[in-house]
Amino acid sequence: MKDIIKRIINKLDLPDVTFADVRFTRTDQQMIYFEKGILRSFDSELDASALGIRVLIDGCWGFAGTKILTDNEIDKTIKKAIYNARSGASFRREPAAYRRQEPVTKSYVFQPEEDPFAMDNKYKIDYHQKIASQLVGNDKIVYSYVYTEFYRQYKIYANTEGSFVDSLVYDTMPMMYVLAAEGNEALCRTWPGHMNGYRGGFEIVHREKLPENTETIIKEAIDLLSAPRIEEERADIIIGGGHLALQLHESVGHATEADRIFGKEISYAGKTFIKPVMLGNFRYGSDLVNIYSDSTDQGGLGFHLVDDEGTPGQKVDIVKNGILVGQQTSQENAPLLGLSPSSNMMASFADDIPLIRMTNFCLAPGNGSLNDLIRNTEHGYYIDFTKTWSIDDNRFNFQFTTEIGWKIENGEISGIVREPTYYGITPEFWGACDAICGEENWKFHGTFHCGKGEPGQAMHLSHGVAPARFKNVVVNVKA
Amino acid sequence: MNFQDELVKICSDYADLKFQFHYRYWETDFLRFYQSQINYNISKSSISLSTTLYKGKKSYSFTIYNPDLHKLQEKIEEARLIVDQLPEDPDFIDLEDDEQRSSEREKSNNIIKVNLEHKLEILNQIAKALEPYDFRIFGTFICNFKTLYIINSNGINKREISSPIFLEVKAVSQKNEVTVLEAYGGENFNTFNLDRFTKNITAKVKAAQSEVIDVEPGEYDVVLAPRCIGEFWNYLESSLTARSLDSRQSFFEGKLNQKVFPDQITLIDDPEHPDLINFDYNGDGHLYQKTFLIENGVFKNFLVDNYYGRKLKMEKNGAEGAALVMSTGNKTWEELVGSVKRGLYISSLHYMNFINRKETSITGLTRDGTFLIEDGRLTKVVNNLRFTEKIADIINGIAEIENQAYTVPYSSNYGEFGISSVKMPHVLVQGFQISSSTRTV
Numbered sequence: 001m002k003d004i005i006k007r008i009i010n011k012l013d014l015p016d017v018t019f020a021d022v023r024f025t026r027t028d029q030q031m032i033y034f035e036k037g038i039l040r041s042f043d044s045e046l047d048a049s050a051l052g053i054r055v056l057i058d059g060c061w062g063f064a065g066t067k068i069l070t071d072n073e074i075d076k077t078i079k080k081a082i083y084n085a086r087s088g089a090s091f092r093r094e095p096a097a098y099r100r101q102e103p104v105t106k107s108y109v110f111q112p113e114e115d116p117f118a119m120d121n122k123y124k125i126d127y128h129q130k131i132a133s134q135l136v137g138n139d140k141i142v143y144s145y146v147y148t149e150f151y152r153q154y155k156i157y158a159n160t161e162g163s164f165v166d167s168l169v170y171d172t173m174p175m176m177y178v179l180a181a182e183g184n185e186a187l188c189r190t191w192p193g194h195m196n197g198y199r200g201g202f203e204i205v206h207r208e209k210l211p212e213n214t215e216t217i218i219k220e221a222i223d224l225l226s227a228p229r230i231e232e233e234r235a236d237i238i239i240g241g242g243h244l245a246l247q248l249h250e251s252v253g254h255a256t257e258a259d260r261i262f263g264k265e266i267s268y269a270g271k272t273f274i275k276p277v278m279l280g281n282f283r284y285g286s287d288l289v290n291i292y293s294d295s296t297d298q299g300g301l302g303f304h305l306v307d308d309e310g311t312p313g314q315k316v317d318i319v320k321n322g323i324l325v326g327q328q329t330s331q332e333n334a335p336l337l338g339l340s341p342s343s344n345m346m347a348s349f350a351d352d353i354p355l356i357r358m359t360n361f362c363l364a365p366g367n368g369s370l371n372d373l374i375r376n377t378e379h380g381y382y383i384d385f386t387k388t389w390s391i392d393d394n395r396f397n398f399q400f401t402t403e404i405g406w407k408i409e410n411g412e413i414s415g416i417v418r419e420p421t422y423y424g425i426t427p428e429f430w431g432a433c434d435a436i437c438g439e440e441n442w443k444f445h446g447t448f449h450c451g452k453g454e455p456g457q458a459m460h461l462s463h464g465v466a467p468a469r470f471k472n473v474v475v476n477v478k479a
Numbered sequence: 480m481n482f483q484d485e486l487v488k489i490c491s492d493y494a495d496l497k498f499q500f501h502y503r504y505w506e507t508d509f510l511r512f513y514q515s516q517i518n519y520n521i522s523k524s525s526i527s528l529s530t531t532l533y534k535g536k537k538s539y540s541f542t543i544y545n546p547d548l549h550k551l552q553e554k555i556e557e558a559r560l561i562v563d564q565l566p567e568d569p570d571f572i573d574l575e576d577d578e579q580r581s582s583e584r585e586k587s588n589n590i591i592k593v594n595l596e597h598k599l600e601i602l603n604q605i606a607k608a609l610e611p612y613d614f615r616i617f618g619t620f621i622c623n624f625k626t627l628y629i630i631n632s633n634g635i636n637k638r639e640i641s642s643p644i645f646l647e648v649k650a651v652s653q654k655n656e657v658t659v660l661e662a663y664g665g666e667n668f669n670t671f672n673l674d675r676f677t678k679n680i681t682a683k684v685k686a687a688q689s690e691v692i693d694v695e696p697g698e699y700d701v702v703l704a705p706r707c708i709g710e711f712w713n714y715l716e717s718s719l720t721a722r723s724l725d726s727r728q729s730f731f732e733g734k735l736n737q738k739v740f741p742d743q744i745t746l747i748d749d750p751e752h753p754d755l756i757n758f759d760y761n762g763d764g765h766l767y768q769k770t771f772l773i774e775n776g777v778f779k780n781f782l783v784d785n786y787y788g789r790k791l792k793m794e795k796n797g798a799e800g801a802a803l804v805m806s807t808g809n810k811t812w813e814e815l816v817g818s819v820k821r822g823l824y825i826s827s828l829h830y831m832n833f834i835n836r837k838e839t840s841i842t843g844l845t846r847d848g849t850f851l852i853e854d855g856r857l858t859k860v861v862n863n864l865r866f867t868e869k870i871a872d873i874i875n876g877i878a879e880i881e882n883q884a885y886t887v888p889y890s891s892n893y894g895e896f897g898i899s900s901v902k903m904p905h906v907l908v909q910g911f912q913i914s915s916s917t918r919t920v
Contacts, residue, residue, distance in 0.1 A: 479841070
């Protein structure tokens with residue numbers, strides 16, 4: 001394939017082509033899914049190869065992608081990409097900015113401890129069957145599932161400036177769910193929650209300890225049926241890492257994607273309340289809040305040597321001591337903000353066009369343990385395990401519901417509450433952050449399913465967070 | 480022998496196995512624009528074969544791209560070894576066996592008919608019409624083409640061709656980012672009237688010139704645009720599937736043939752409706768026909784596929800909820816809005832999500848044009864608002880329905896995505912709960 005890509009790059013070396021890049025991906029995906037104790041599907045999509053060609057002509061990007069990798073189809077794809085750029089240039093007000101970059105030639109291979117694609121299928125099935133069997137049998141548990149998605153992607157990136165990079169990564173995402181019901185009530189619990197994707201192979205499934213947590217989620221789901229809702233209008237909340245990852249994702253991550261500033265996502269994903277003039281002076285959160293994008297951290301799903309337009313991976317501050325200082329950018333958008341590209345242009349597969357995407361988007365740790373934080377909270381709630389998420393077009397007004405909350409009184413957990421639902425305005429909420437736990441509670445939480453773009457792409461990305469406390473939040477929104 | 484005939488042959492070649500094949504050619508030409516200029520145009524294509532192989536009650540699925548007979552036979556041999564190692568699904572009874580066929584109409588490829596130059600001409604005209612108001616256009620203009628063969632070992636050998644077109648234009652004020660929306664969806668581009676489209680969006684832009692205000696949370700009488708009530712029905716559709724009944728998450732559990740909504744509510748799934756994007760079959764290959772879901776407020780049918788139909792001993796109907804039509808009422812739009820003393824007109828919704836699926840509680844936001852209604856007139860633009868509601872309560876709160884309905888398209892956008900549409904009227908809902916303001920438009 002490397003030779004084919006080099007040949008395509010040579011064909012794109014045309015006088016009117018300012019820049020072109022070519023990507024190839026070969027992706028393997030496998031999913032094991034048990035529902036109500038029964039294997040409902042064991043599904044593989046192996047060797048799914050795709051090719052994408054992006055060209056910049058007369059300040060207009062043209063893109064074509066295909067999964068049909070015959071010589072004839074590849075030639076057709078080259079021509080379509082060029083046609084799309086040349087024709088599109090007639091409906092362009094300002095040319096897309098472009099700055100030359102130093103070429104990169106590197107390789108990266110991630111080696112999982114237990115390669116799920118080389119393992120015995122029977123072992124994988126039996127492992128999940130055992131968990132699935134543990135989730136059934138209780139009369140009040142009316143529905144359950146357990147699944148794991150395995151993913152492996154080999155990628156080649158090459159461009160007309162001489163970059164040629166290839167990489168191989170493995171990601172794994174395990175999940176289990178129970179639904180308890182009584183009368184018209186139905187309440188659920190999951191493990192390890194919705195931010196459950198990690199870099200690695202089957203060792204991730206072992207690490208997340210699903211068998212050890214089946215009893216806990218069954219008991220909690222049943223207990224939720226008789227648990228109260230939060231009664232107070234406002235309260236202090238400690239948000240656990242799994243859910244805080246999503247809070248960070250929605251209210252800071254997407255809000256600081258520079259393509260939103262310039263309206264490129266209005267038609268679907270939306271805008272952002274951030275304006276260019278806010279850079280360097282806008283108070284996004286309290287002094288404790290330090291947020292960064294780091295595609296150089298090999299522990300997260302967002303690690304890469306170069307992004308999908310050839311910018312080397314890097315760590316970029318987004319919020320420093322509560323002040324907005326950076327953005328996630330691309331070659332085209334960074335100069336418009338007076339910034340350098342932040343290595344955030346990514347596509348899910350080669351036949352998808354790269355977009356500004358989060359990679360490893362993290363909240364820096366503070367000090368102390370979660371136990372200390374709970375002990376230091378006189379009255380409030382510890383909440384975790386996302387149930388509902390929603391945020392407005394400008395990433396300003398959000399509302400989240402978690403599956404469960406634990407009431408804190410005088411520094412101790414005193415009971416559970418069902419479906420805690422809180423709402424907030426982004427900078428006010430982050431401004432109310434008065435404690436962030438330390439390194440010992442900081443870890444990556446990831447997902448395979450961050451949706452953005454048109455045509456839509458589901459991205460693998462991670463958030464490094466530790467639990468944090470937010471003061472005086474509106475906590476009892478009800479339908 | 481063509482490849483689909485090879486698939487039919489494979490079904491009979493393996494006496495101990497059964498197969499379900501989805502063999503698909505898919506192509507899109509996807510134009511995205513912003514600030515009244517092109518963002519990018521994307522061309523994508525794929526040929527895929529999704530196979531599920533059954534041995535008794537055991538099954539294993541795999542997908543391959545650019546399939547040929549040799550590659551498929553290799554995969555089948557691998558799958559035979561895998562399937563033997565798997566546990567049985569005692570609930571699996573048999574594959575689809577519905578022999579009914581649609582007319583399987585030929586359809587031309589709209590990617591060729593509505594090419595990039597043609598699209599850009601249309602967008603140029605719309606952009607120019609809105610320039611005097613200082614609004615720019617953002618959105619997507621999509622043409623797809625798909626040929627799908629559904630083949631299985633029970634003799635199903637069916638074909639569905641589709642080539643939907645989707646144009647969604649958001650006009651955004653350069654002054655204050657107030658946004659309005661107009662969309663077209665269909666398979667026959669002769670039904671697209673550019674002058675009417677431009678006139679409609681221009682009228683919305685004019686309405687969006689007024690002062691922008693905020694409103695307090697609370698209960699409001701609201702007029703929901705067809706897109707909004709369509710979206711609420713689309714969300715409620717997850718409660719209409721036999722699968723949701725099996726997973727005990729359906730609002731309609733135990734309510735078959737019971738009155739669930741007011742008399743004036745009738746909802747039909749009509750994949751042959753002349754104003755909608757049409758479908759021939761569901762994913763199993765069952766004929767997809769007109770099905771009453773709610774009739775005069777009475778819940779009439781779940782959407783029942785092969786697996787859950789057999790498991791739950793319900794009659795399969797092939798309905799998928801991809802072509803919802805809500806019956807009209809007897810009020811004009813002017814009468815609906817005119818009857819509201821102080822309320823809201825909501826054009827579009829954003830980022831809805833269930834809080835509790837079974838009780839139909841959701842949260843979400845308004846978008847692309849929220850207006851204050853005062854004394855029966857749209858008077859001001861309102862910041863986007865958050866609602867926290869139960870869909871069942873919204874439908875029960877419908878007081879009046881418009882006397883005409885509109886086609887609203889939705890593009891699913893992911894993977895080898897499809898485009899569908901609904902036909903909905905405006906509705907007046909009383910007591911709609913606004914839970915907070917976003918303070919932005």
